[in-house]
Amino acid sequence: EVQLLESGGGLVQPGGSLRVSCTGSGFTFSNYAMNWVRQTPGKGLEWVSTIGDTSATTYYANSVMGRFTISRDNSRNTLYLQMNSLRADDTAIYYCARRPIVGGGWADLDVWGQGTLVTVSS
Amino acid sequence: EIVLTQSPATLSLSPGERATLSCRASQSVRSALAWFQQKPGLAPRLLIYLASNRATGIPTRFSGSGSGTDFTLTISSLEPEDFAVYYCQQRANWPITFGGGTKVEI
Numbered sequence: 001e002v003q004l005l006e007s008g009g010g011l012v013q014p015g016g017s018l019r020v021s022c023t024g025s026g027f028t029f030s031n032y033a034m035n036w037v038r039q040t041p042g043k044g045l046e047w048v049s050t051i052g053d054t055s056a057t058t059y060y061a062n063s064v065m066g067r068f069t070i071s072r073d074n075s076r077n078t079l080y081l082q083m084n085s086l087r088a089d090d091t092a093i094y095y096c097a098r099r100p101i102v103g104g105g106w107a108d109l110d111v112w113g114q115g116t117l118v119t120v121s122s
Numbered sequence: 123e124i125v126l127t128q129s130p131a132t133l134s135l136s137p138g139e140r141a142t143l144s145c146r147a148s149q150s151v152r153s154a155l156a157w158f159q160q161k162p163g164l165a166p167r168l169l170i171y172l173a174s175n176r177a178t179g180i181p182t183r184f185s186g187s188g189s190g191t192d193f194t195l196t197i198s199s200l201e202p203e204d205f206a207v208y209y210c211q212q213r214a215n216w217p218i219t220f221g222g223g224t225k226v227e228i
Contacts, residue, residue, distance in 0.1 A: 035218075037166075045158075045166065045209055047218040061217050095165055108156040108213065110177060112165035 002026040002111050004096050009116030016086050020116050022079040022096030029077040030054075033099040033106045036070060036081050038092035039115070048094070049081065053101060064090075086120045093117050124148055126210050126221035133226045141197040143224045145210035150190045154214035157186055157195045160223075161206045169208075170195065200226070 008020040022034070036048040049070040050059045058070055069082040079096050094116050097109040125148040135141055145155065153173040158166035168177040170186035173193060183198040197204055205228055210221040 044222050045211075045220040047211075047220065050218070059216055106213075108168055108171040108177075109158075109166075109211075110168050110171075112167070114165055 004098065004111060004113035006094065006096055006113045006116035009094065009118045011119045011121065012086055013122050014087060014120055016120070017082070017084045018086065018118060019080055019082045020094050020118065021081075022113055024077045024079070024098070027098075027111075030074040031101060033101065034070075034072055034079045035097045035099060035109060036079075037095045037097055037109070037112075038090075038118075039095065040092045046092075050099070050106075051079070052106075083118070086118075088120050091118060091120045123217055124151060124212050124215055124219050126212060126219055128208075128210060128221035128224050130224060131222070133224055134228070135200055135226065136228065137200050137202055139200050141195075141200055141204070141226055143195040143197075143208055143226075145188075145193040145195070145221050147191045147193075147212060151212040151214035153189050154212055155186075155188070155193050156211045156213070157184075158209045158211060159204075159206050160209065166209060197226075 003025045006022045012018045033052050035050045038048050039045050051070045067085045071080045095112050097112040099106040127146045129144045155173045157170040159169050160166045169180050174186045185196045187194050207223045207225045209223045
Protein backbone atom coordinates (compact mmCIF):
# COMPACT_ATOMS: atom_id res chain seq x y z
CA GLU A 1 0.00 0.00 0.00
CA VAL A 2 1.26 3.45 -0.93
CA GLN A 3 1.52 5.52 2.23
CA LEU A 4 2.99 8.72 3.63
CA LEU A 5 3.28 9.11 7.39
CA GLU A 6 4.13 12.41 9.05
CA SER A 7 5.57 12.79 12.53
CA GLY A 8 7.20 15.34 14.78
CA GLY A 9 4.39 17.83 15.29
CA GLY A 10 3.70 19.36 18.67
CA LEU A 11 3.55 22.49 20.78
CA VAL A 12 6.36 25.03 20.40
CA GLN A 13 6.80 28.55 21.72
CA PRO A 14 6.89 31.56 19.40
CA GLY A 15 10.42 32.01 18.07
CA GLY A 16 11.17 28.34 18.59
CA SER A 17 12.12 25.57 16.17
CA LEU A 18 10.65 22.23 15.20
CA ARG A 19 11.41 19.57 12.59
CA VAL A 20 8.63 17.49 11.10
CA SER A 21 9.23 14.34 9.08
CA CYS A 22 7.38 12.29 6.50
CA THR A 23 8.22 8.69 5.68
CA GLY A 24 7.05 7.07 2.48
CA SER A 25 6.34 3.40 1.89
CA GLY A 26 4.91 1.22 -0.86
CA PHE A 27 6.55 3.20 -3.67
CA THR A 28 9.99 4.28 -4.92
CA PHE A 29 10.41 7.45 -2.87
CA SER A 30 13.35 8.73 -4.91
CA ASN A 31 11.22 8.89 -8.07
CA TYR A 32 8.96 11.64 -6.76
CA ALA A 33 9.11 15.31 -5.97
CA MET A 34 7.88 15.88 -2.43
CA ASN A 35 5.89 18.70 -0.92
CA TRP A 36 4.61 20.23 2.28
CA VAL A 37 1.13 21.75 2.39
CA ARG A 38 -0.43 23.19 5.54
CA GLN A 39 -3.95 23.84 6.69
CA THR A 40 -5.00 26.12 9.48
CA PRO A 41 -7.67 24.39 11.56
CA GLY A 42 -11.01 25.21 10.02
CA LYS A 43 -9.45 27.04 7.10
CA GLY A 44 -8.12 26.36 3.64
CA LEU A 45 -4.96 24.87 2.19
CA GLU A 46 -1.61 26.63 1.74
CA TRP A 47 1.32 25.21 -0.20
CA VAL A 48 4.54 25.55 1.82
CA SER A 49 7.46 23.97 -0.04
CA THR A 50 8.56 21.53 -2.76
CA ILE A 51 11.78 19.57 -3.23
CA GLY A 52 12.81 17.73 -6.37
CA ASP A 53 13.63 14.04 -6.50
CA THR A 54 17.41 14.60 -6.18
CA SER A 55 17.17 17.63 -3.83
CA ALA A 56 18.67 19.79 -6.59
CA THR A 57 15.69 22.13 -6.63
CA THR A 58 13.61 23.58 -3.83
CA TYR A 59 10.77 26.07 -3.74
CA TYR A 60 9.19 27.95 -0.84
CA ALA A 61 6.13 30.06 -0.18
CA ASN A 62 6.98 33.68 0.58
CA SER A 63 5.42 33.27 4.03
CA VAL A 64 8.10 30.75 5.10
CA MET A 65 11.09 31.77 2.95
CA GLY A 66 14.21 32.16 5.08
CA ARG A 67 12.63 30.43 8.09
CA PHE A 68 11.78 26.94 6.83
CA THR A 69 14.09 24.44 5.09
CA ILE A 70 12.89 21.41 3.16
CA SER A 71 15.19 18.41 2.73
CA ARG A 72 15.02 14.70 2.02
CA ASP A 73 16.98 11.51 2.62
CA ASN A 74 16.17 9.08 -0.17
CA SER A 75 18.09 6.28 1.57
CA ARG A 76 15.60 6.57 4.45
CA ASN A 77 12.53 7.37 2.26
CA THR A 78 12.06 10.42 4.43
CA LEU A 79 11.16 14.06 3.84
CA TYR A 80 11.86 16.79 6.38
CA LEU A 81 10.74 20.32 7.13
CA GLN A 82 12.93 22.28 9.51
CA MET A 83 10.93 25.18 10.88
CA ASN A 84 12.72 28.04 12.64
CA SER A 85 11.55 31.38 14.05
CA LEU A 86 8.06 29.99 14.37
CA ARG A 87 5.13 32.36 14.68
CA ALA A 88 1.55 31.93 15.86
CA ASP A 89 0.34 32.04 12.27
CA ASP A 90 2.42 28.95 11.47
CA THR A 91 -0.01 26.95 13.59
CA ALA A 92 -1.51 24.38 11.23
CA ILE A 93 -1.77 20.77 10.21
CA TYR A 94 1.23 20.01 8.04
CA TYR A 95 0.69 17.48 5.27
CA CYS A 96 3.31 15.93 3.07
CA ALA A 97 2.32 14.96 -0.45
CA ARG A 98 4.11 13.49 -3.45
CA ARG A 99 4.20 14.65 -7.04
CA PRO A 100 4.96 12.10 -9.76
CA ILE A 101 7.57 12.97 -12.37
CA VAL A 102 5.89 12.84 -15.74
CA GLY A 103 7.41 13.80 -19.07
CA GLY A 104 10.27 15.65 -17.41
CA GLY A 105 7.94 17.69 -15.23
CA TRP A 106 6.06 17.27 -12.00
CA ALA A 107 2.43 16.17 -11.99
CA ASP A 108 -0.21 16.79 -9.35
CA LEU A 109 -0.24 15.99 -5.61
CA ASP A 110 -1.55 12.46 -5.93
CA VAL A 111 -0.88 10.92 -2.48
CA TRP A 112 -1.06 12.75 0.85
CA GLY A 113 -0.15 11.83 4.39
CA GLN A 114 -2.59 12.12 7.29
CA GLY A 115 -0.94 15.29 8.60
CA THR A 116 0.81 16.36 11.80
CA LEU A 117 -0.38 19.27 13.94
CA VAL A 118 2.05 22.05 14.78
CA THR A 119 0.89 24.53 17.42
CA VAL A 120 2.87 27.70 18.07
CA SER A 121 1.82 29.21 21.37
CA SER A 122 3.26 30.45 24.64
CA GLU B 123 0.71 35.01 -7.31
CA ILE B 124 -2.27 33.47 -9.07
CA VAL B 125 -5.45 33.80 -7.03
CA LEU B 126 -8.11 31.13 -7.39
CA THR B 127 -11.66 32.13 -6.52
CA GLN B 128 -14.16 29.35 -5.92
CA SER B 129 -17.90 29.76 -6.00
CA PRO B 130 -20.22 29.28 -4.38
CA ALA B 131 -18.72 29.03 -0.91
CA THR B 132 -21.47 26.62 0.08
CA LEU B 133 -23.72 24.47 -2.07
CA SER B 134 -26.78 22.94 -0.43
CA LEU B 135 -28.10 19.98 -2.37
CA SER B 136 -29.74 16.59 -1.92
CA PRO B 137 -28.47 13.13 -2.88
CA GLY B 138 -29.11 12.44 -6.54
CA GLU B 139 -28.85 16.09 -7.54
CA ARG B 140 -26.22 17.56 -9.83
CA ALA B 141 -23.47 19.74 -8.33
CA THR B 142 -21.63 22.38 -10.34
CA LEU B 143 -18.61 24.02 -8.70
CA SER B 144 -16.67 26.91 -10.21
CA CYS B 145 -13.03 27.96 -9.96
CA ARG B 146 -11.77 31.16 -11.56
CA ALA B 147 -8.09 32.06 -11.87
CA SER B 148 -6.75 35.62 -11.77
CA GLN B 149 -4.65 34.83 -14.85
CA SER B 150 -4.37 31.91 -17.24
CA VAL B 151 -3.23 28.61 -15.77
CA ARG B 152 -3.66 26.83 -19.12
CA SER B 153 -4.86 23.34 -18.09
CA ALA B 154 -2.66 23.05 -15.00
CA LEU B 155 -5.56 22.86 -12.59
CA ALA B 156 -6.52 20.09 -10.18
CA TRP B 157 -9.50 19.43 -7.94
CA PHE B 158 -9.34 17.87 -4.48
CA GLN B 159 -11.99 16.54 -2.12
CA GLN B 160 -11.56 16.80 1.64
CA LYS B 161 -13.72 15.22 4.31
CA PRO B 162 -13.57 16.21 7.99
CA GLY B 163 -10.45 14.94 9.74
CA LEU B 164 -8.93 13.56 6.55
CA ALA B 165 -6.30 14.68 4.09
CA PRO B 166 -7.32 16.04 0.69
CA ARG B 167 -7.78 13.49 -2.08
CA LEU B 168 -6.94 14.16 -5.73
CA LEU B 169 -10.04 13.94 -7.92
CA ILE B 170 -9.15 15.64 -11.20
CA TYR B 171 -5.80 16.58 -12.74
CA LEU B 172 -4.96 18.68 -15.78
CA ALA B 173 -8.45 20.19 -15.61
CA SER B 174 -10.37 17.21 -16.95
CA ASN B 175 -8.64 13.91 -16.13
CA ARG B 176 -10.00 11.71 -13.37
CA ALA B 177 -7.40 10.41 -10.93
CA THR B 178 -7.06 6.69 -10.28
CA GLY B 179 -10.14 5.19 -8.67
CA ILE B 180 -12.34 8.29 -8.97
CA PRO B 181 -15.93 7.49 -9.98
CA THR B 182 -17.17 8.62 -13.38
CA ARG B 183 -19.82 10.89 -11.80
CA PHE B 184 -16.97 13.36 -11.20
CA SER B 185 -15.91 15.40 -14.23
CA GLY B 186 -13.82 18.49 -14.78
CA SER B 187 -13.77 21.01 -17.59
CA GLY B 188 -12.27 24.34 -18.57
CA SER B 189 -8.98 25.91 -19.46
CA GLY B 190 -7.30 29.27 -19.12
CA THR B 191 -9.11 31.06 -16.29
CA ASP B 192 -12.48 29.33 -15.88
CA PHE B 193 -12.94 25.80 -14.61
CA THR B 194 -15.83 23.64 -13.47
CA LEU B 195 -16.11 20.51 -11.38
CA THR B 196 -19.35 18.63 -11.94
CA ILE B 197 -20.74 15.82 -9.83
CA SER B 198 -23.48 14.35 -11.99
CA SER B 199 -25.54 12.70 -9.25
CA LEU B 200 -24.54 13.25 -5.64
CA GLU B 201 -23.93 10.23 -3.47
CA PRO B 202 -24.03 10.55 0.36
CA GLU B 203 -20.24 10.18 0.51
CA ASP B 204 -19.75 13.19 -1.81
CA PHE B 205 -20.75 15.74 0.82
CA ALA B 206 -17.40 17.36 1.57
CA VAL B 207 -15.25 20.40 0.81
CA TYR B 208 -13.76 20.74 -2.67
CA TYR B 209 -10.64 22.73 -3.52
CA CYS B 210 -9.13 23.72 -6.84
CA GLN B 211 -5.36 24.16 -7.13
CA GLN B 212 -3.08 25.51 -9.87
CA ARG B 213 0.49 24.56 -10.65
CA ALA B 214 1.02 26.67 -13.78
CA ASN B 215 3.14 29.19 -11.88
CA TRP B 216 4.99 29.28 -8.58
CA PRO B 217 3.75 29.54 -5.92
CA ILE B 218 1.27 26.71 -6.15
CA THR B 219 -2.03 28.13 -4.94
CA PHE B 220 -5.36 26.74 -3.78
CA GLY B 221 -8.83 28.17 -3.95
CA GLY B 222 -10.76 28.88 -0.78
CA GLY B 223 -12.98 25.82 -1.17
CA THR B 224 -16.63 25.01 -1.80
CA LYS B 225 -18.53 23.08 0.84
CA VAL B 226 -21.14 20.73 -0.59
CA GLU B 227 -23.68 20.08 2.12
CA ILE B 228 -27.01 18.37 2.42
